[in-house]
Amino acid sequence: xxxxxxxxxxxxxxxxxxxxxxxxxxxxxxxxxxxxxxxxxxxxxxxxxxxxxxxxxxxxxxxxxxxxxxxxxxxxxxxxxxxxxxxxxxxxxxxxxxxxxxxxxxxxxxxxxxxxxxxxxxxxxxxxxxxxxxxxxxxxxxxxxxxxxxxxxxxxxxxxxxxxxxxxxxxxxxxxxxxxxxxxxxxxxxxxxxxxxxxxxxxxxxxxxxxxxxxxxxxxxxxxxxxxxxxxxxxxxxxxxxxxxxxxxxxxxxxxxxxxxxxxxxxxxxxxxxxxxxxxxxxxxxxxxxxxxxxxxxxxxxxxxxxxxxxxxxxxxxxxxxxxxxxxxxxxxxxxxxxxxxxxxxxxxxxxxxxxxxxxxxxxxxxxxxxxxxxxxxxxxxxxxxxxxxxxxxxxxxxxxxxxxxxxxxxxxxxxxxxxxxxxxxxxxxxxxxxxxxxxx
Amino acid sequence: xxxxxxxxxxxxxxxxxxxxxxxxxxxxxxxxxxxxxxxxxxxxxxxxxxxxxxxxxxxxxxxxxxxxxxxxxxxxxxxxxxxxxxxxxxxxxxxxxxxxxxxxxxxxxxxxxxxxxxxxxxxxxxxxxxxxxxxxxxxxxxxxxxxxxxxxxxxxxxxxxxxxxxxxxxxxxxxxxxxxxxxxxxxxxxxxxxxxxxxxxxxxxxxxxxxxxxxxxxxxxxxxxxxxxxxxxxxxxxxxxxxxxxxxxxxxxxxxxxxxxxxxxxxxxxxxxxxxxxxxxxxxxxxxxxxxxxxxxxxxxxxxxxxxxxxxxxxxxxxxxxxxxxxxxx
Numbered sequence: 001x002x003x004x005x006x007x008x009x010x011x012x013x014x015x016x017x018x019x020x021x022x023x024x025x026x027x028x029x030x031x032x033x034x035x036x037x038x039x040x041x042x043x044x045x046x047x048x049x050x051x052x053x054x055x056x057x058x059x060x061x062x063x064x065x066x067x068x069x070x071x072x073x074x075x076x077x078x079x080x081x082x083x084x085x086x087x088x089x090x091x092x093x094x095x096x097x098x099x100x101x102x103x104x105x106x107x108x109x110x111x112x113x114x115x116x117x118x119x120x121x122x123x124x125x126x127x128x129x130x131x132x133x134x135x136x137x138x139x140x141x142x143x144x145x146x147x148x149x150x151x152x153x154x155x156x157x158x159x160x161x162x163x164x165x166x167x168x169x170x171x172x173x174x175x176x177x178x179x180x181x182x183x184x185x186x187x188x189x190x191x192x193x194x195x196x197x198x199x200x201x202x203x204x205x206x207x208x209x210x211x212x213x214x215x216x217x218x219x220x221x222x223x224x225x226x227x228x229x230x231x232x233x234x235x236x237x238x239x240x241x242x243x244x245x246x247x248x249x250x251x252x253x254x255x256x257x258x259x260x261x262x263x264x265x266x267x268x269x270x271x272x273x274x275x276x277x278x279x280x281x282x283x284x285x286x287x288x289x290x291x292x293x294x295x296x297x298x299x300x301x302x303x304x305x306x307x308x309x310x311x312x313x314x315x316x317x318x319x320x321x322x323x324x325x326x327x328x329x330x331x332x333x334x335x336x337x338x339x340x341x342x343x344x345x346x347x348x349x350x351x352x353x354x355x356x357x358x359x360x361x362x363x364x365x366x367x368x369x370x371x372x373x374x375x376x377x378x379x380x381x382x383x384x385x386x387x388x389x390x391x392x393x394x395x396x397x398x399x400x401x402x403x404x405x406x407x408x409x410x411x412x413x414x415x416x417x418x419x420x421x422x423x424x425x426x427x428x429x430x431x432x433x434x435x436x437x438x439x440x441x
Numbered sequence: 442x443x444x445x446x447x448x449x450x451x452x453x454x455x456x457x458x459x460x461x462x463x464x465x466x467x468x469x470x471x472x473x474x475x476x477x478x479x480x481x482x483x484x485x486x487x488x489x490x491x492x493x494x495x496x497x498x499x500x501x502x503x504x505x506x507x508x509x510x511x512x513x514x515x516x517x518x519x520x521x522x523x524x525x526x527x528x529x530x531x532x533x534x535x536x537x538x539x540x541x542x543x544x545x546x547x548x549x550x551x552x553x554x555x556x557x558x559x560x561x562x563x564x565x566x567x568x569x570x571x572x573x574x575x576x577x578x579x580x581x582x583x584x585x586x587x588x589x590x591x592x593x594x595x596x597x598x599x600x601x602x603x604x605x606x607x608x609x610x611x612x613x614x615x616x617x618x619x620x621x622x623x624x625x626x627x628x629x630x631x632x633x634x635x636x637x638x639x640x641x642x643x644x645x646x647x648x649x650x651x652x653x654x655x656x657x658x659x660x661x662x663x664x665x666x667x668x669x670x671x672x673x674x675x676x677x678x679x680x681x682x683x684x685x686x687x688x689x690x691x692x693x694x695x696x697x698x699x700x701x702x703x704x705x706x707x708x709x710x711x712x713x714x715x716x717x718x719x720x721x722x723x724x725x726x727x728x729x730x731x732x733x734x735x736x737x738x739x740x741x742x743x744x745x746x747x748x749x750x751x752x753x754x755x756x757x758x759x760x761x762x763x764x765x766x767x768x769x770x771x
Contacts, residue, residue, distance in 0.1 A: 056552075059548070060548050060552055063544055063545070063547070063548035064544070064545055064548065066504060066544060067504075067540055067541045067543075067544035067545060068541070069508070070504050070507065070508055070537075070540055070541075070544075071537055071540070071541055073508050073511045073512065074511060074526075074533060074537050075537075076515065077511070077514075077515060077522050077523060077525070077526030078526045078530055078533060078534060078537075081522070081523035081524070081526045081527045082523060084515045084519055084522055084523055084526075085519045085520045085522070085523035086519070087519075088515040088516055088519030088522060088523075088728065089516065089517075089519055089728035089729055089732040090732070092512060092515050092516020092517070092519070092728070092732065092736070093516060093732065093735055093736065093739065095512045095515070095516065096509075096512045096513070096516055096736055096739050096740070096743075097739055097743075099505065099508050099509050099512050099743075100739070100742075100743030100746070100747065102505065102508070103505045103509075103743070103747055104746060104747065104750055106505060107747070107750045107751060107753075107754050108750065110754050110757075110758075111753060111754050111757050114757060114758060115757045118757050118760045118761070119757065130750070163729075165728075165729045165731060165732060166731065167731065167732050167735050168735060394526070394527055394530065395527060396526075396527050396530035396531075397530075398530075398531070402530075402534050405534075405538065406538070409538060409541060409542070413541070413545050416545070416549055416563075417545075417549075420549060420552045420553060423552075423555060
């Protein structure tokens with residue numbers, strides 16, 4: 001494997017792995033805050049047991065997220081030293097803000113986990129709030145760096161170097177607002193449907209499980225709020241791409257030739273050499289309408305740009321469709337759930353439970369495919385317009401060996417973690433404090 | 442506004458401060474893992490339990506010092522970060538693998554109690570990873586010191602070994618105060634004395650190695666500024682030993698932290714004003730003043746939120762549980 005491919009593969013694997021834990025680390029505290037709040041309000045012991053079970057899961061996930069995040073901070077230098085030498089003075093600032101947000105999160109995770117019997121119930125519940133807030137801020141700061149790579153600002157470019165650096169302007173790059181919202185929401189969407197899927201499986205196995213029903217209701221409510229928001233933000237993001245990142249947009253839509261009244265192409269196989277997309281379903285005028293709210297609007301295709309600036313079109317287009325398709329299906333499932341169970345007042349029927357089970361996987365696919373769209377869609381640039389990915393990569397030897405090693409390691413860890421999470425039974429958690437139940441009675 | 446020079450000095454000291462804190466707190470964590478794999482004698486299981494209990498609350502939190510250091514390096518000294526990450530690719534990659542394995546193994550071991558085989562396996566991984574990580578960080582520092590990023594030179598390998606022993610010493614002293622049981626405390630006091638002696642021997646060996654294999658490093662280590670750091674570290678080491686013999690454990694805990702700071706100060710003085718010996722000074726590697734300034738402001742603002750949060754964390758840990766003990770120790 002050549003240097004660039006090995007470095008990209010290792011970074012990609014590390015990010016894809018970290019993304020799962022980072023997303024659950026952002027999303028799970030919110031669900032925890034909700035169930036613990038419900039426990040305080042209703043004194044229903046099921047909510048207490050759920051909170052204790054999810055807290056244990058949060059600890060495991062947080063631990064793995066912390067180490068995989070530490071890994072990434074090293075890999076920025078180990079794999080992309082030239083990029084960091086050029087851009088560190090700008091992108092370092094949001095990274096340092098993220099460091100502090102992470103520290104706060106770690107401290108409150110510690111307080112939360114050890115404070116069950118040491119804090120008053122209300123104080124303990126309130127300690128989940130800083131976790132929720134700092135988790136979301138971490139996601140926002142890190143995504144701000146990625147947004148900068150898409151739309152770099154806050155410097156002058158002279159003689160191949162960035163000068164007159166303004167790190168604050170770099171933090172608020174044009175792509176930042178939409179990308180931060182879209183990424184942070186993806187964490188809530190993924191967590192909600194992943195948790196819902198776990199408890200849908202439990203309900204399929206034992207339909208009378210009241211705790212599973214309660215968990216499913218909370219998770220699906222969160223999902224039903226998050227997914228429509230996500231689709232709206234996704235639409236705004238795509239229109240942002242159409243205006244500001246047209247090369248990425250043309251690749252997402254596999255549009256090779258500039259067109260007025262452009263059709264939306266769903267699926268198909270883009271052939272970048274032959275400049276055509278085979279077997280796609282074409283919906284007339286829809287792309288012009290979606291991008292510019294005008295059926296006759298001109299949409300710039302890849303022919304409007306330099307061919308050496310093109311990303312791998314097939315990967316970007318198919319991942320984009322995979323993301324949109326999975327996201328739309330999630331919306332349908334959430335809608336079905338909302339209607340059929342009257343927002344969780346009834347238990348789902350078997351077919352709905354199976355659909356919810358599938359939604360966990362779909363949410364995972366949507367999240368990772370979306371990430372691929374961002375990363376592949378930016379290629380061949382590491383900082384669009386200024387620095388090519390190939391120019392950022394390390395010159396150190398044995399990068400490919402490191403890639404194989406880390407991939408093996410991650411694979412191994414993922415398997416173990418999955419086994420352990422599946423063994424995490426609610427019945428192993430402590431009972432709610434008797435005093436609290438007496439108060440409720 | 443502060444002069445660019447002042448900014449560089451401030452940022453460099455913030456960076457050295459985080460190295461020092463990582464060495465002490467992270468060192469105690471790694472050392473805990475070392476003693477976990479070396480647990481022996483009639484109280485073997487009790488020793489492991491104590492380590493798990495003492496490390497538990499903070500085990501991954503201490504990586505924030507490392508993350509902070511990495512972020513500081515690439516934000517404030519980008520070319521130095523790039524050069525270090527390229528030159529020291531191999532030891533840093535191994536250290537990184539150690540960090541991943543250690544953190545994961547700790548969590549897995551605690552969650553896999555239903556299967557003694559599985560949790561035993563991850564217990565071994567935890568111990569081995571706790572040795573690998575400081576060893577390779579040590580070789581990276583040693584390789585940087587001798588120049589040419591020769592992390593596999595005798596001096597660098599010696600530095601790696603010294604780092605492991607230092608972690609073991611810090612952890613043993615730390616652990617003596619984490620138990621009320623006198624036999625267990627005695628176990629770790631003996632281990633603390635042994636590792637302090639081993640550290641002294643390692644230090645002597647390292648100086649000899651420098652003298653034989655790298656006269657330039659030896660000359661730099663015996664420069665007046667560096668000599669002061671080394672001498673202070675040695676004196677503090679002796680003081681630690683005396684306090685351990687006298688059973689003054691709390692004092693020993695403070696002095697071992699000072700000893701660690703002195704070792705790092707000696708190392709800093711050995712290569713200042715160079716961040717990378719012979720190639721790049723702190724000033725030449727520094728990012729534009731605006732970045733340094735914003736970074737320092739962010740650090741100050743972060744500190745304002747962090748300090749009260751940390752105090753709350755310590756208060757919660759120190760307070761007695763109101764109900765039967767929590768099960769969240771892992």
